[in-house]
Amino acid sequence: MTVYVALLRAVNVAGTALPMAELKAICEDLGFEDGKTYIQSGNVLFRSDDSEAAVAAKLDDALGRKFGKRPGVMVRTTEELEAAAANAPFPDAKPNFLLVYFLPEKASTDALKGMVAPDGEEAVVAGREIYVHYPNGSGRSKLKVPALKPGTSRNLNTVRKLAELARAME
Structure with a gap:
């Protein structure tokens, strides 16, 4: 069985509350095994024989x-998260100021076209991820990148922890 990490978009923000125990129960009802959540931001790890696309669609x-x-669900394997x-x-960015935006599909080559970064934010496209460094933090940033909208972000510390938890499940 493959270990997957599902990253939910728009959960526990803007009135879309989902207790993590309920998320785990939903995963179990779908037949996913060994489910566990990590922090209250819509991260769930589990095992499944289904394909990545099937897991994302079911959830x-x-x-x-x-x-x-549908809130939007981005699914990655242990290797992809690592x-x-x-x-x-x-490399010089504080890990909590570096967000990884996980996208449902590969970003286009012009994904950063029209980017507005008034606070010196920097971004790099890498397949289904876009990395954004927020030198002043993301909380008050006025960054505008339309390509980020369908995705969901986690800071580098969280990505590392999820990869570690996923590896422990292998």
Whole structure:
């Protein structure tokens, strides 16, 4: 069985509350095994024989039934998360100021076209991830990159921890 990490978009923000125990139960109801969540931001790890695309679709559909709309689910394997953490650009950035945006599909070559970065933010596209360094933090940033909208972000510390937890499940 493959270990997957599902990263939910728009959960526990803007009134879309989902207790992590409920997320784990939804995963179990879908037949995913050994489910565990990490922090309250929509991260769940589990095992499944299904493909990555099937896992994402099943979980997104189930959450769509619960919320009345699909939040968006990005799924990565242990190896993909490890690579996302290991290949992070901006080596001098504080890990909590470097966000990895996980996208549902590979970013286009012009994904950063029209980027507005008034606080000196920097971004790098790498396949299905876009890395953004927020030198002043992301909380008040006015960064505008339309390509980020369908994705969900986690800071580098969280990505590293999720990769570590996933590896421990292998």
